[in-house]
Amino acid sequence: MQAKASKKTKAKIPPTKGERPFWLVLDVHGVLIQSSERWIMTLLSKRTHQPKWLMYLRWMANIRLAQKGKMQAKAFYEKVLDQKLTQKEFNEWVMKGYAMRGDIPFLIMKELIRLKKEGWKLAILSDMNTAQAEFHRNKKHFSIFDEVFISCETGLMKPYPGAFSAFEKRLKTRKDHIVFCDDLWFNSFGAMLHGWRAVTIKGHKQLEHFLKDLH
Numbered sequence: 001m002q003a004k005a006s007k008k009t010k011a012k013i014p015p016t017k018g019e020r021p022f023w024l025v026l027d028v029h030g031v032l033i034q035s036s037e038r039w040i041m042t043l044l045s046k047r048t049h050q051p052k053w054l055m056y057l058r059w060m061a062n063i064r065l066a067q068k069g070k071m072q073a074k075a076f077y078e079k080v081l082d083q084k085l086t087q088k089e090f091n092e093w094v095m096k097g098y099a100m101r102g103d104i105p106f107l108i109m110k111e112l113i114r115l116k117k118e119g120w121k122l123a124i125l126s127d128m129n130t131a132q133a134e135f136h137r138n139k140k141h142f143s144i145f146d147e148v149f150i151s152c153e154t155g156l157m158k159p160y161p162g163a164f165s166a167f168e169k170r171l172k173t174r175k176d177h178i179v180f181c182d183d184l185w186f187n188s189f190g191a192m193l194h195g196w197r198a199v200t201i202k203g204h205k206q207l208e209h210f211l212k213d214l215h
């Protein structure tokens with residue numbers, strides 16, 4: 001089994017043959033699918049006539065609680081907007097946005113199915129709020145994956161070492177048998193410090209090229 005990165009990703013993951021299982025671990029938003037948070041905030045800014053920079057400051061002030069599951073997504077967006085939302089407004093303004101950008105592209109799914117047939121194990125390691133997790137669970141987007149580790153369900157976030165350590169215990173494999181893809185360099189770097197092989201990938205198009213080079 002080999003793992004080599006496409007030139008387009010500029011990743012340096014040395015080819016390795018030998019023992020199985022090898023684990024391909026993916027972040028979701030910004031890697032497996034399009035990141036929707038900033039796009040949703042742009043729509044909310046126009047809808048509520050609030051400056052986007054102010055909403056972003058509120059977003060940054062509350063995102064950790066939301067992604068650790070200590071604040072429900074509806075309450076989180078009420079903090080971002082600094083106003084109460086009805087359930088209908090939350091569904092139309094936020095959940096509809098997730099749905100518009102939430103499906104895994106066909107070509108990505110095709111490559112994941114191929115890798116699984118070739119003996120790779122697939123996993124999700126992602127920071128999400130409760131609405132994002134509920135959306136993906138309901139859509140069964142993670143049915144192909146062997147392990148799913150979501151921050152709002154575990155209370156553990158990247159790039160903190162505790163998230164990598166707890167997740168690694170689930171995988172029951174060698175550190176150098178884990179290939180991790182994330183869209184944020186500090187998450188990839190955190191994984192590398194933990195002994196994993198990691199690459200920073202921006203978007204599903206780049207991921208597609210990367211997956212085609214895995215064998």
